[in-house]
Amino acid sequence: MIDIQSVDYSTQIPNNVGLTEDRQVLRALERWHPGYLDWWQDMGPEGYQEALVYLRTAISVDPKGWAKFDYVRMPEYRWGVLLAPKEEGRKVNFGAHLGEPAWQEVPGEYRAMLRRLIVVQGDTEPASVEQQRHLGKTAPSLYDMRNLFQVNVEEGRHLWAMVYLLHKYFGRDGRDEADELLRRRSGSEDAPRMLGAFNEATPDWLSFFMFTFFTDRDGKMQLESLAQSGFDPLSRTCRFMLTEEAHHMFVGETGVGRTIQRTCEAMKEAGIEDANEIDKIRARGVVDLPTLQKKMNLHYSLSLDLFGSEVSTNAANFYNAGLKGRFHETRITDDHRLTSGTYPVAKFVDGEIRLVDEPALTALNMRLRDNYTQDCAKGVERWNKVIEKTGVDFRLALPHTAFHRQIGEFKGVKANPKGELLGDAQWEKERDNYLPSRADGAFIESLMKAEMRPGQFASWIAPPKVGIDNKPGDFEYVKID
Ligand code: BYC
Ligand code: FE
Ligand code: FE
8 A cells, every 4th residue: 555645756756646657647747847947947046056955855744744854956856746645535515516525536617717726826836936036145144045945945846736736637738737837937028927916026035024924825825725625636735735835934924023123132232212213223234113014015915916806706606616615614614605694895985995795605805815814913913022022112013905905996096004095196105104115125135135154144134043953053054066
């Protein structure tokens, strides 16, 4: 019997899906592989392809012991296909097919919808690697550089995860879609990535930390919903991806947390009481808290757009079909069909923002977005605890959902982070108080000086409390040359 917990490393493509016995799919993936490696060389971390990086590689899908750490050159990382173990007797847990056995093959009537979901999910993974490819050069420490590269290789693996599903279950058009995933480019004019936030720049490390906190957390919420899928291979794939996702959000949360920590310490050292004394604070080589708030405003609002429109027939169709469920679907006690029932949706009515009851089925994007906001808010509270502990008087807060939106009800509405509506002229005047200005960007860029000595950190960020894999503070996480 094959041990489904452990991963077969004897093939070119490590996997726990029996690829050796699945010649056709193995061959299709082997044909896709060189194009992937070309993409990684062209669009992956710039300047560090030869460096030895202390990376974790998945060797099992058992949550307790799946990782092995070692020095690896990124192009030699063993990207594999890893699914969480099959649950015997698993059912479709929501929608029109509630109670039927989960599908092991693609249900014909939902083929196009399912392919679309997999392609959208797959598209975000390489996009993030492209967005982050220049950051190695300005890493604030070898520890942080290693974390960046860990996130990057795992997003590469997430692409593999979706590409496996496309090759295995969608035949010829699946292969075409897998090729397209390597063709589109973040920020490209002719062939951009599919979702808005994945075409934005990630110009500096604060953006990277905010992105991994806010945007990878959208990844978490979407993967949680897809992990509920009645299409069992998608569910199993997403369940394993979620175990990797936790580290990405850890990198974001602790990255911002350590930035806050350093800022507050520097303020105390200099006897600066007022967090709004921006010039004085910046002169200490740290990022002032109001600028951190603006970065947060930007990344949170861009990430809210990733949930789609608040009221969405697509979302209703995905749910009815049993393809995409709610966050923690099986822990919710209701009919799991949503044939009746409503959900309050924030809407723009008669020039005001109001909560309006909508059918629960079409309000699923709003519901997931609310779950996301709650998850974000907990992290922000932990950041506020960091500030509080240092005795600095300042609080970070999530902006209102109407602030700076490009998708859904509040698209084009001009509102401040409190959700108060502004006229065009007023918005223009106040914009730089809410979103990072050019000057803020230039200041942050001026801080982005690489620190490549083991155990040393750039001026603007505190060291982590513990090392990766419990390594000591001066551990050489990346060996360059
Ligand atoms: N940008 O009914 P609507 C991650 C399109 S992140 C551009 O409002 P729907 C990761 C939409 O496609 C997680 N277009 O929304 C994180 C539709 O187009 P069509 C990624 C957008 O369909 C960090 C039209 O507008 N995974 O993993 O209910 C690093 C009307 O759609 C946007 C997923 O998203 C946008 N922001 O929901 C690495 C899961 N929003 O069909 C990785 C799979 C909407 O009319 N995707 N549109 O041409 C989905 O579940 C859904 O596609 C969405 C949109 C939630 C994204
Ligand atoms: Fe991912
Ligand atoms: Fe991620």
